Amino acid sequence: MIVGEQKPFEQIVKLIERYRRVLVAGCGTCVSVCFAGGEKEAGILASMLRLEAQKNGRPLEVLEQTVKRQCDMEFLEEMTTKVGQVDAVLSIACGCGIQFMAERFQDKIILPGLNTKFIGVTLEQGEWAERCAMCGDCILDRTGGVCPVARCAKRLHNGPCGGSSGGKCEVGKDRDCGWALIVQRLQKLGELERYAEIIPPRNWTTSRDGGQRKVVREDLKEQGRIEPR
Amino acid sequence: MTEAAAAKKAPKPAAEKTPPPPVVGPVSGLEKLIQSGGFAVTAELGPPKGLDLEAIHKKVGILKGWVDAANVTDNQTAVVRVSSIATAAIMVQQGLEPVMQMVARDRNRIAIQSDMLGATALGIRNVLCLSGDHQTFGSEPGAANVYDVDSIQMLGILKGMRDDAKFAGGTDVEGGRPPLFLGAAWSPDADPAEVRTLRLAKKVRAGAQFVQTQCIFDLAQFKLEMKKAGDMGLLDKLAVLPGIIPLKSAGMAKFMRKNVAGISIPEDVVKRMEGNKDGKEEGTKIAVETIQAVREIPGVRGVHIMAIEWESKVADIVSRAGLKKGPGA
Numbered sequence A: 001m002i003v004g005e006q007k008p009f010e011q012i013v014k015l016i017e018r019y020r021r022v023l024v025a026g027c028g029t030c031v032s033v034c035f036a037g038g039e040k041e042a043g044i045l046a047s048m049l050r051l052e053a054q055k056n057g058r059p060l061e062v063l064e065q066t067v068k069r070q071c072d073m074e075f076l077e078e079m080t081t082k083v084g085q086v087d088a089v090l091s092i093a094c095g096c097g098i099q100f101m102a103e104r105f106q107d108k109i110i111l112p113g114l115n116t117k118f119i120g121v122t123l124e125q126g127e128w129a130e131r132c133a134m135c136g137d138c139i140l141d142r143t144g145g146v147c148p149v150a151r152c153a154k155r156l157h158n159g160p161c162g163g164s165s166g167g168k169c170e171v172g173k174d175r176d177c178g179w180a181l182i183v184q185r186l187q188k189l190g191e192l193e194r195y196a197e198i199i200p201p202r203n204w205t206t207s208r209d210g211g212q213r214k215v216v217r218e219d220l221k222e223q224g225r226i227e228p229r
Numbered sequence B: 001m002t003e004a005a006a007a008k009k010a011p012k013p014a015a016e017k018t019p020p021p022p023v024v025g026p027v028s029g030l031e032k033l034i035q036s037g038g039f040a041v042t043a044e045l046g047p048p049k050g051l052d053l054e055a056i057h058k059k060v061g062i063l064k065g066w067v068d069a070a071n072v073t074d075n076q077t078a079v080v081r082v083s084s085i086a087t088a089a090i091m092v093q094q095g096l097e098p099v100m101q102m103v104a105r106d107r108n109r110i111a112i113q114s115d116m117l118g119a120t121a122l123g124i125r126n127v128l129c130l131s132g133d134h135q136t137f138g139s140e141p142g143a144a145n146v147y148d149v150d151s152i153q154m155l156g157i158l159k160g161m162r163d164d165a166k167f168a169g170g171t172d173v174e175g176g177r178p179p180l181f182l183g184a185a186w187s188p189d190a191d192p193a194e195v196r197t198l199r200l201a202k203k204v205r206a207g208a209q210f211v212q213t214q215c216i217f218d219l220a221q222f223k224l225e226m227k228k229a230g231d232m233g234l235l236d237k238l239a240v241l242p243g244i245i246p247l248k249s250a251g252m253a254k255f256m257r258k259n260v261a262g263i264s265i266p267e268d269v270v271k272r273m274e275g276n277k278d279g280k281e282e283g284t285k286i287a288v289e290t291i292q293a294v295r296e297i298p299g300v301r302g303v304h305i306m307a308i309e310w311e312s313k314v315a316d317i318v319s320r321a322g323l324k325k326g327p328g329a
C-alpha cells in the first residue's frame, strides 16, 4: 500500500489560515489502512481544526468527507457538492489523490494535508516500512525476493557496501542492510551461487528517470468505461 | 524532432571505422611495479576543504619518494573537498603518482565515463572504484545520491571503455581508449561473512586488477580470506594491497573496533596498545610488524598505508619496515 503520514498539525493550521470554509477530504484506501488519511483521521483532524480556530477566535467552518479512493474520478464525483461549498480542500489522501482532486476541481484551492512516504508494508501495529521503489522492471527473482533498489540505501545491485555491519545498514542501526537480507535469503534457498552473478547496469528508463510514466492497456480501453472496483 | 534526435535516426555512414588501438599495459608506474614482481607501497592523500593548494603540495612533499602511488580520496565521508580529478592532476604535475578514487554516489554513468576520459587526458592512470560513503554522514546530508551504477558496475564500464573501446551505452570510444589500471576496495573482515570472497570474485570478474583492503589487524582472519581467494583462483590476476592503519592509542583501537564497519581488532592488539604509555610508538610498531607479516602471505603484492591526517607517519613506517629508503635513494 501507499504509506503516508499526516503533516504536523501546526503546519496544517498554517496551510488553511487564509480560508474561512475548508473541506477535509479523506481517502478510504491505502492511507486509511495506515491510519493517516481515512474517515476516522479526517474526522479527528476536522475537530482539531475547529477547536483550534475557536480557541484563537478565528472564524472557520470545517466540512469533512471521505470517499473510497481519491485516485478515481468516479469517487471524486461524490465530493462535488461539498467541494462547491468551501474555499479550499485539505486532502489527506496520498499525492496522487491530492493531484487528482486538483484535476477534477480545477478552480478550487487544493492543499496537501499528508506527506506521501513510500509503498510498503505493515510490520506491526503502528510500524510501516518501505519495500518497493517502483523501478518499473522488477528484479526480485535475482535477489532472493528482497529489493536492492528500495532496501539498500545506495540501491547497490552488487552489494553489500563496506558499511554493512551486523546485518544493519551504515545509514542507521534501526535499519536492516538490504544486502545482508539478500545474502541470508539466498543462502536459505540454497541459491548463494546466484550472488556470484554480476547484475549489469540497469536501464532506468522504466523508473522515474525515463520521464513521467504511464500504463496503457488497449484491451481494457476497448471494453469502454468499466465500473471501478 | 530535435536536431539531435534526427541525427540519431539517420542511417549510419557505410565507412567502417577502425577501433582505436588496444591498450597494452603496464599503463602506470604502479602497474609496472606490480607486474615486475615488486612490492608496492601506497598511501592516502585527502584533498583540502577549500583552495588550500599549499596543503596538497605539502602532502605531496611528505609522501614523495616514500610511496609508489597515493590514493586521492573522492569527497571522503561525503564531505565536500577539492575534486579527486583535480588533486590527482596536480599530483601528476608534481611527480607523485595518483590512484584516483571515484565514488558511485555523485555521478551517473555519463559523468563517470566523461570524467574518466578527462582524467586520463590529464595523465591519471590508476583508478579505484568505490560505492562511497552515504551522503547523510557528510557536509551535505540533504543531497540526492546518484547510484546509477555501483562500484562493480563501474569497474565493468571502465573495463569496457579500455578493452572493447565501447561506452556503457554501446557507442564507440573514438580516437583513443583510456589507459587505465583498475582497482577496487576489499573488506576481508566485512559482514556478511558468507560473501567476502564471493564479492571479491565479482570485482575481479568486473575488471579489478588490484584491491586495497580495509585495515588489517587480525592476521589470522586475513590469511584465511586470502587462502579462500587463492583457492578460488582470484590471486593469479589480482594484486592485493592490505590496508595498514597506525593506531595512536588504545582508545582509537577500541573506537574503531566498535564504530567502523569491516574492521576486526583482536584483543591482544588492544592490550598491547594499553600496555604502552607511548601509544603512537606502539601503534607504529604494530603497523611495521603487520607489514612484515602480510608480506609473507601469497598474493600480497604491496601495502596501502592509511595514516589519516598523519601523512608524516608514512615515511617512518615505510623506512622501519625496510620497504624504501626515501627520496633520492
Ligand code: SF4
Residues within 6 Å of the ligand: A131, A132, A133, A134, A135, A136, A137, A138, A139, A140, A147, A148, A149, A150
Ligand atoms: S526491483 Fe523494482 S519493482 Fe521490484 S521491488 Fe524493487 S523497486 Fe519494486
Ligand code: SF4
Residues within 6 Å of the ligand: A151, A152, A153, A154, A155, A156, A159, A160, A161, A162, A163, A164, A165, A168, A169, A170, A171, A176, A177, A178, A179, A180
Ligand atoms: S549497509 Fe547495506 S543497505 Fe546500507 S548502503 Fe550498504 S549495502 Fe546498502
